[in-house]
Amino acid sequence: MTVYQVMLVATLALPALGAAALALLPARADRPARLLATAVAAVTLVPIVVLAFAHHATWVADTPESSAIRPWAEVKWSWVPALHLDFHLGVDGVSYPLVALTGLLTLLCCAYTIWRVPEGGSARTLLALLLVLEAGILGTFLALDLVLFFLFFEVVLLPMYAVIAGWGGDQRRAAARKFVLYTLFGSVLLLLGVFTVADKAGTGDLVTLTGGHGLSRGTQYAAFALFAVAFAVKAPLWPLHTWLPDAHTQAPTVGSVILAGVLLKMGTYGLIRVGVGVAPLGAHWAAPVLGILAAAAILAGALICLRQTELKRLIAYSSVGHMGFVLLGIATLTATGIQAALLGNVAHGLITGLLFFLAGAIKDRAHTGELAELGGLRETAPRLAGVLGFAAIASLGLPGLAGFWGEAFAVVAAVRRGGGLWMTLAVLAAIGGALTAAYFLRLLRKVTHGPAATPVPAGIAGAEWFAWAPLVALTLAVGLVPALVLVATEAPVLALTGAFR
């Protein structure tokens, strides 16, 4: 095994082993458990960072041109041949930014939990669940085998349920149940799609399957339909989004951050890698429908946000709109669109992660999330108001910050796609973008300006700065240098969209 293969396995093994170690710690050892979890999350970043160098190591390596996926590093072991299941992991330009984002957000959440544990249960269990979630999400991004992808897709279901149901708000039970049933519905459709493909192609290997080789038109249509609905539930795409606001509103801060930051990305990543990759003909066939739904999601998300009265709920619904832009980018099936989608994914993970941290901070201090009861944050807690303003402006897509590129270029891609339909969709999406600005400015007006309604302590703890600062810095960095995310995506995306030219 090369060093990169070891790192690839370590990326998954470290959080999994960390979770097991936490589960075996005695219940009394609460503080050591929090430190251990944070240490594990930090150590997990090491293989993730090392993997970045694999890119250059294989830059000159001679790989066959035929496949669209040319992983920088991969491991492949046979696991269950009877089910077409190989333990096949790999990382490339499409998955790496999301892998890094997952590692970063988990570390921030663990560190945040050292300082504050949400009510409901022990920090030890919560952190063990967060690490299991990390392993599951990383596995989904790294899997290069369809069945393995499905397996990791399922791993996150119950831990996320437990995080919401154990540490959430007042109506956590109902919200958690809705989340788990909705998303399981998505994953059983994924299961059907996976086996529709694996049965017809005789393999579950994504490297072989990408490009739709050996699949008939009918199979690709059926498979893409199943994949699209499955990932649309996860992403979520309007009108399958109704689990999202409840889950976000009820989840504890760290749960919301992971959920919005990376869990939703499993849907959009899956759509690019599995949906478009494995069934390109199906993608081409369904693209107009996907585009229309994405535009509807952008508008619906924005309009619903304008009417929201609760902070976390508003941010949750804003995710529907942002993911609409990502899906619009994917639906164009152009290199620009898919790159915009990848960038939008990362940007949304950074910005919405930050927004949920801030919403949690405000709710913890003011003991309410109602916009009507908040106000004057600019005077009572100027620093908090400043960061909130930064995050909100980043989220509404100000040029120079991370949120801009993904949304702008999704619209550009739709315009370039041409034709009446795509022009209309581009115009609608642009209007949605303007509405996004409207509701975020409304949010700022209500929360930071006006008379101080609820007293909010001004102090910001060190742990909070630690959790926010990397997100603020990266939002700025990605906004100024989007190539940070896109540097290695060009080749795989061009290979992916090559089928449509």
Place this chain on the structure above:
Amino acid sequence: MTIDQVTILPLYAASGTAILVLLADLLVARRAVTFGTLALGGLATAICAIVVGDSRPPTFCAGAECSWLPGPVAVVTAVLFAGLTVGVLALSVPALRLGTAPAGEFCFLLASSMTGGVVIGYAGDLISLIVGLETLTLPLYILVGLRRFAPRERVSTAGASASITFFLISVISTAVALLGAALNYAATGALHYGHLIAGFGPMYSLAQVGVTLLVIGFAFKVAAVPLHAWAPPTYEGAPLPVAAYLSTASKLGGVLALAAIVSRLDATAITAALAVLTMTVGNLVALRQQRMVRLLAWSSIAQAGYVLAALALGGPGVRPAIVYAVFFMILEFIAFATVVALRPVASDGGDMRAYRGAGRSSPWLGAALVLAFAGLAGLPPGLAGLFAKVTVVGALIDGGWGWLAGVVALNAVIGLAYYVRATANLYAAPPKPGIQIVDPDLLERATHPRLPVSRPVAAALIAATTAAVVLGFAPQLLFDALS
């Protein structure tokens, strides 16, 4: 007729165990010896089945056709029957020590039942099959109702009525199956598996009626809807370990019998219809259950539906069906074993409220039950259950039965609703008392004391959990054993 004595060694081991247990009870009359005999006998049966293996030629032959067919499925299920028997014995030990049932009789009946189970796997003709199935079921009529009460104890007739229900339904189902076998025999003259054909000419409809009746008769044994009504009251009335046996080993017998029929005769339509009804009704009714054993009973009905769905494929569906059944049996056994461990000795499964917060006070038992429920729902961390679902769905899609795979998938979503409810209940905070209490945790501990888990129960639970985890990470072991 020459009989290869080595080939039928598993049968000798199983029936020998029954006789030895009876003798040990008569001559030594010490409970520990009786238990030991049955445990060792079960182990010997499993070892014989593995050692004899699946490659020996068939025996008990009349001409070309044989009544004892060693095969991979027979070996795997014989090992499973033996394991479940020893496991159920381990779960019963605390109650038997308390004297709720005569130990010798209990063990003898359990061993006889195991013998029947072994026969079903190896059977090569319809008569052996039905005799094996009856040998498996007959001791259970008694085991369900076998309950002694201490002098001051409140006497309950639940066991007796459960026993009668089970007996009546089972006898009827056997009669139906026998009638089916007879009609099929009248039409085609076939009893041996190798001769089973669809029937032709004017006899076609008669043979078809025979096949349908056979499937219906065996469907009673797996408690397939609409032939399921006996299962919940019987499980509820039976002692917990016996309910575990009914829902695992007894059900496995029915699955094997059905597999023998559907893989050779065309019963696709009725099996598919039974499958759809069974999983849908089982899951929907389970949603509303408030008692633990009833919940498990209805969930076990629903799970049988997934097995039936695989069997609707006919021959190619047998292996996925058996894979599913094996994984399901192990997970279901873990669920029952945890319930036994969480409840006082010799009590019933109780209300769901009795399990509130049980996972917090007994973390290991809680973890075992989470593993079982997650597996039954088909989700990680119950990887065994996930692979079981994946196997069935994959096989159905492979066989061109996409719609049935869709029904299975949707049912998995419905099923998750009650598994998640039951699991969340384990970790729910204790209910708030109506009055002001200084230390609610103290009150909770006083009213819900943590019961000690006896060693045999713990051992059975550890063994079953280990099996589930190992097979969860290496399901290929099972696939290899079955091919």
